[in-house]
Amino acid sequence: MHNCSPDAWADIADLSAERLGTWRNAGPVVVTEIVAGVMRAWAHPDVEVLRTRRADVNTQEAHPEPNHQPDPVRNLELAQRATTDPTRESRSAHTQALALKLCRHAYRAGAQDVREGLALAAATDEGVLADVWGELASLRLDDALGLRDGSEDAWQTLLNFDSRERKILENRTFAIGEPLTLGALGEMLIVTRERIRQIERRIKDELQERLASRHACAPIANHAARLRRQLGTLAPNKAVTAALIEAVPDGADTELRRGVLLDLAGPYRLNDGFWQRATELADLKATLAQRVDEAWTDMEVEQLLESSNVVSAHRAACVAALPLHRFDDRMLVWMGSLADKSHRVLRVHGEPMTREQLHAAVGADVNFRSLLMQVQSDDRFRRMGLNSYGLTEWGGEEYTTIADEIEQAIERRGGRAAVEELVEELVELFGVSPQSVRSYAGSRRFVRQTDGTLAVATDSHTSINVVRMPPESDRDLIRHHGAWAVRIVVDRDVLRGSGRPVRTAIAQAAGVWPGEARTIELQNGSAQITWRGTQPTLGSTRVLVETLGCADGDLLFIPLEDGAKAFAVASAELTAVGGVARLAREIGLPSDAQLAAIATAVGLPADASPADLRTRLRARRQSDLEALVPDGAEADDHVLLDELMQLGE
Numbered sequence: 001m002h003n004c005s006p007d008a009w010a011d012i013a014d015l016s017a018e019r020l021g022t023w024r025n026a027g028p029v030v031v032t033e034i035v036a037g038v039m040r041a042w043a044h045p046d047v048e049v050l051r052t053r054r055a056d057v058n059t060q061e062a063h064p065e066p067n068h069q070p071d072p073v074r075n076l077e078l079a080q081r082a083t084t085d086p087t088r089e090s091r092s093a094h095t096q097a098l099a100l101k102l103c104r105h106a107y108r109a110g111a112q113d114v115r116e117g118l119a120l121a122a123a124t125d126e127g128v129l130a131d132v133w134g135e136l137a138s139l140r141l142d143d144a145l146g147l148r149d150g151s152e153d154a155w156q157t158l159l160n161f162d163s164r165e166r167k168i169l170e171n172r173t174f175a176i177g178e179p180l181t182l183g184a185l186g187e188m189l190i191v192t193r194e195r196i197r198q199i200e201r202r203i204k205d206e207l208q209e210r211l212a213s214r215h216a217c218a219p220i221a222n223h224a225a226r227l228r229r230q231l232g233t234l235a236p237n238k239a240v241t242a243a244l245i246e247a248v249p250d251g252a253d254t255e256l257r258r259g260v261l262l263d264l265a266g267p268y269r270l271n272d273g274f275w276q277r278a279t280e281l282a283d284l285k286a287t288l289a290q291r292v293d294e295a296w297t298d299m300e301v302e303q304l305l306e307s308s309n310v311v312s313a314h315r316a317a318c319v320a321a322l323p324l325h326r327f328d329d330r331m332l333v334w335m336g337s338l339a340d341k342s343h344r345v346l347r348v349h350g351e352p353m354t355r356e357q358l359h360a361a362v363g364a365d366v367n368f369r370s371l372l373m374q375v376q377s378d379d380r381f382r383r384m385g386l387n388s389y390g391l392t393e394w395g396g397e398e399y400t401t402i403a404d405e406i407e408q409a410i411e412r413r414g415g416r417a418a419v420e421e422l423v424e425e426l427v428e429l430f431g432v433s434p435q436s437v438r439s440y441a442g443s444r445r446f447v448r449q450t451d452g453t454l455a456v457a458t459d460s461h462t463s464i465n466v467v468r469m470p471p472e473s474d475r476d477l478i479r480h481h482g483a484w485a486v487r488i489v490v491d492r493d494v495l496r497g498s499g500r501p502v503r504t505a506i507a508q509a510a511g512v513w514p515g516e517a518r519t520i521e522l523q524n525g526s527a528q529i530t531w532r533g534t535q536p537t538l539g540s541t542r543v544l545v546e547t548l549g550c551a552d553g554d555l556l557f558i559p560l561e562d563g564a565k566a567f568a569v570a571s572a573e574l575t576a577v578g579g580v581a582r583l584a585r586e587i588g589l590p591s592d593a594q595l596a597a598i599a600t601a602v603g604l605p606a607d608a609s610p611a612d613l614r615t616r617l618r619a620r621r622q623s624d625l626e627a628l629v630p631d632g633a634e635a636d637d638h639v640l641l642d643e644l645m646q647l648g649e
Contacts, residue, residue: 095144098136105129147219154219155257158210164189165203166256173200174259176270211264223247224264231265232311233280234318240268240275274321284308284322288333295330295348327361338366339374342381343391352390369547373524376543385430401539402432402440403532407456410446416453445532466514469505472603475620476502477509478587479601483561484509486527486538487588490545490554490568497542502529507536510560520558523565524548527558557588583628595629 105128106117121133142148161169167189171180182193189196211217230243244258262268268275271282287304296304301324305315325334325341332344345361346353353361358375359368375381375389382398384390397408405426410417423437447457471477476487486506488494510529512518517530524547528539541556544566550556553571569585577591584593587601599608602616610629617626 095136095139098132098139102129102132102136105132142219142222145215145218147215150216151219151223154217155253157214157216158207158220158260159253159256161203161206165199168196168200169203170256170259172196173204174256174263176255176259176262207260220260220264224261227261228265230311231268231275232314233277233309234284235268235275235311235314236317236321237270237273237275239314239317272321274318280308280310281318281321284318288323289335292333292335293344293347295332295344296324297330301331325363337374338362338371339378339380342371342375343378346381346389346391352384352388354388356387358389369549372543373547376525385432387431397429401528401530402426402436403443403445403530405430406437406441406446406454410454410456416449416451416455418452419454422454443532466504466508469503469508470603471505471509472616473620474503474505474509475622477506478557479603480557480559480588481564483559483564485557485559485564485588488538488541488556488558490550490552490556492552494541494545494556495550495552497540499537499539501535502538504536506538506560507531512536520560521562522559523563525566527566555586555588579628580630583625586625586628 102121103114103117106120109117109120109124109129111117111120121129124130124133140148142150147154159166159169168185171188172182172185173179180188182196185196186193191199211221227243227247231240235243240262244261247261248254248257262275266275266277268277270276271279274281284304301319302315305318310318319331323334324331326332327345327348330348332341332348334341341362342358345358349361355368355372359366359371362371376383380392381389382392382394382396384396384398390396406422409422409425413421419438419441422441423434426432426437427434441454445457446454449455471484472479477484478487479485486502493500507513507529510518510520512529512531514531517528517532519526519528522544525544527541527544530537530539538558541558544550544558545556545568548556548566548568550568551571555569555571555574556566557568558566567588569588573591574582574585577585580593580595580598581591584598585591587598589597589601595610595613596606596608599613599616600606602613602620604612604616608616610631614626614629617623617629
């Protein structure tokens with residue numbers, strides 16, 4: 001086709017004009033194929049066209065001699081006469097006439113082959129070439145092929161099956177909803193599963209053969225191809241429904257026809273609210289899972305969807321269906337645990353965030369306590385301040401307690417430091433309040449030097465004489481599952497995270513003695529008991545309070561054994577019951593607990609009498625709980641005296 005040799009034209013002539021109906025109406029390549037078909041018709045005139053025009057031509061033209069050669073000029077005239085005829089042949093002849101006219105003018109304009117002629121015509125802005133090109137390019141293919149308004153004929157031709165075959169097509173092969181199984185169809189049609197399989201295979205082959213070979217079925221292929229371009233590889237159910245209604249209005253065989261179009265265009269299957277070709281949505285999710293730690297820009301997400309042939313009209317809906325979360329100007333892959341998501345947020349943010357900021361970034365609908373618990377128990381995170389967290393990979397100093405930080409700051413300065421220097425440093429590093437630093441600096445853990453500086457106190461400075469106190473004598477120690485637990489009434493100080501002094505019996509029950517500290521690692525958090533000065537202290541329990549959802553007036557129980565689990569009793573539960581049930585809830589037992597369990601919880605034998613229980617509660621200075629024990633024999637005075645003698649701080 002790159003020159004005008006007879007052989008090149010012969011190659012073109014081998015193409016059939018019938019192929020004209022299969023080409024799209026656009027571009028030089030398309031018109032190249034159209035002209036190829038025209039050359040075939042030009043070399044071999046359409047006998048049907050000549051027959052219908054015999055009244056307008058002489059006998060010699062209508063019945064050529066055996067050795068008569070085709071006259072292209074005369075053929076062009078015949079085609080031009082046919083342009084006003086509404087038949088398919090006349091439309092085809094009109095198309096051929098335009099293509100021949102384009103070739104003639106392109107040749108006169110210097111083109112040597114059809115390809116060059118089409119390129120020249122497409123580049124021409126005015127003149128005969130431009131006019132012919134514009135008219136040819138704007139022809140409706142269904143007009144040229146005689147298929148205008150032929151959709152109903154197409155469907156009748158394609159779906160011409162008997163009633164049993166149509167039931168298989170409607171309920172299984174092209175079912176838009178859940179298709180019937182072979183067994184269900186077999187029961188419906190009273191045949192075997194294998195027979196259904198055979199019939200389905202045969203009618204699918206027949207349907208494909210009709211689509212490929214029958215000219216009347218071309219409109220269905222056209223609808224399917226346009227639907228494929230409109231939907232892409234992935235489209236929300238709403239968009240597909242609208243497209244199908246437009247392509248196949250309500251009428252006879254509506255659902256079947258729409259199912260056929262969806263199958264020919266895709267095939268599409270509904271999954272997770274999207275019609276997909278193959279497993280497109282799952283494939284996109286798999287791609288994101290492979291790059292889970294990357295932060296995506298909007299352009300990168302757009303490119304991902306474009307590479308998967310998701311059309312632009314459906315990309316926003318697709319993004320909403322993918323595990324993506326917008327933070328700042330990036331999209332994060334939103335898979336994994338709360339700790340995984342927090343890790344990605346912090347990496348993008350690039351600096352420590354408060355608990356509240358992190359919670360807002362991960363999602364306000366996320367449980368705050370669960371988020372905090374996961375972050376605090378994950379080695380990828382580091383507490384950078386009283387209320388802030390960063391990533392371990394960033395390095396930097398980890399915040400512990402204010403007293404520990406004061407001691408470390410003093411050591412960094414060679415053993416002595418001015419109080420105001422310590423205040424300034426710790427406030428800047430960890431965001432703690434200046435008053436808290438000054439308060440901890442005044443404890444017995446530190447000693448003021450003659451020059452006004454602060455130093456860490458020696459063991460002799462902090463040592464005190466301690467008498468061992470039995471845990472059952474302390475009103476805030478309750479025995480649960482074989483271990484002692486601290487009972488704390490939640491108040492404003494607890495809620496805001498303040499630590500508090502505790503009695504020596506509690507520290508001793510935790511195994512802590514003067515000069516020592518211990519962190520109790522629980523299933524849902526941790527608690528720290530420190531004995532640096534004259535009195536032991538329990539560190540902040542704010543994390544446990546938040547994890548358990550405690551409010552003012554609730555009871556918090558903190559086991560003194562690693563691996564146990566802290567728990568709480570809501571104040572509403574306490575006021576809802578009375579008597580023994582109230583007593584049981586007050587010490588953290590179920591409301592239906594018996595006196596034997598209550599006695600064990602306060603360190604008595606399980607067979608202790610009500611009188612013994614009342615005596616024990618009175619000795620623990622819990623008269624409010626004593627009043628809840630049912631009436632019984634009073635305890636002997638000497639028993640009460642023994643209990644009281646064991647108390648003391």
